[in-house]
Amino acid sequence: MASQVTAARYGKDNIRLCKVHRDEASKTQTVTEMTVCVLLEGEIERAYTDADNSVVVATDTMKNTVYVLAKQNPITPPELFASIVASHFIEKYTHIHIAHVKITTHRWTRMIIDGLPHPHSFLRDGTETRNVEVSTKRGAGITVRSGIQGLLVLKSTGSGFHGFVRDEYTTLGETWDRILSTEVDASWEWATFKTLDDIRALLPNFDTAWEAAREITLKTFAGDNSASVQATMYKMADQILARVPGVNHVDYSLPNKHYFEINLEWHKGLKNTGKDAEVYAPQSNPNGLIKCTVSRPNPSRTSRL
Numbered sequence: 001m002a003s004q005v006t007a008a009r010y011g012k013d014n015i016r017l018c019k020v021h022r023d024e025a026s027k028t029q030t031v032t033e034m035t036v037c038v039l040l041e042g043e044i045e046r047a048y049t050d051a052d053n054s055v056v057v058a059t060d061t062m063k064n065t066v067y068v069l070a071k072q073n074p075i076t077p078p079e080l081f082a083s084i085v086a087s088h089f090i091e092k093y094t095h096i097h098i099a100h101v102k103i104t105t106h107r108w109t110r111m112i113i114d115g116l117p118h119p120h121s122f123l124r125d126g127t128e129t130r131n132v133e134v135s136t137k138r139g140a141g142i143t144v145r146s147g148i149q150g151l152l153v154l155k156s157t158g159s160g161f162h163g164f165v166r167d168e169y170t171t172l173g174e175t176w177d178r179i180l181s182t183e184v185d186a187s188w189e190w191a192t193f194k195t196l197d198d199i200r201a202l203l204p205n206f207d208t209a210w211e212a213a214r215e216i217t218l219k220t221f222a223g224d225n226s227a228s229v230q231a232t233m234y235k236m237a238d239q240i241l242a243r244v245p246g247v248n249h250v251d252y253s254l255p256n257k258h259y260f261e262i263n264l265e266w267h268k269g270l271k272n273t274g275k276d277a278e279v280y281a282p283q284s285n286p287n288g289l290i291k292c293t294v295s296r297p298n299p300s301r302t303s304r305l
């Protein structure tokens, strides 16, 4: 028997788009820039095994569709726009059964000029992105995962690491005061939505959840007297679950971007370690990588509140 295709998906990645919203009343414009990935699954195996393109919706068509839907619909919040795009593909093409849409929204923050918000000028204040991954499956509803990526943070005290396993492989000293830095990758998974209308019914909650997750992450990072990345990230996730109904799972993935103390004793007895540490060596690699998923004890099954 010939070998079989057991999994296949295809689509367009890195579709870049920018939409300008012009508010005539206030003469204020707003821009949203995003990068979209669309991947489709369904009865497409013949394209691989029999070179049969009759089942192929061209990836170029997917790109065009995203532009048209962006013109015809709001593209914020990204949870809604991703759901509109994903639903389109399974509704339009009967042989497509699952659509995955990932949207990365880039920051264009309004400029403050002479103390006033500027009506049409923006700046990229950091590499942080707001992300969403939506999947629609025919007859099975819409799953939505929202997140924050690329948020680079550092604290110069209020972090220690001690009491860890010591054995014949261990060289790391215990510390009660260190620099802690990470690039936040946080995401939260919403209970499954049945339809697009269920998503529309929850609309303000997506922005509120993103604001809450961002604020909790920053406030906990800054305020926690951190015993470890593990302990601090759990506190973040736990608070997001408490604050955001409709979310059952929160994921964090945090690199531990090490800043090493430098012993300068060799130069005229210079003291630069422990309480005297001032000059550090930031490390590019290797880095710690700490991950967790924290879940609500009794998950709600749908996102309808």
Ligand SMILES: O=c1[nH]c(=O)c2[nH]c(=O)[nH]c2[nH]1
Pocket (backbone or CB within 6 Å): 161, 172, 227, 228, 229, 230, 256, 288, 290
């Ligand atoms: O917060 C930390 N968690 C670890 O698991 C770990 N391991 C390590 O070497 N340093 C740290 N820091």
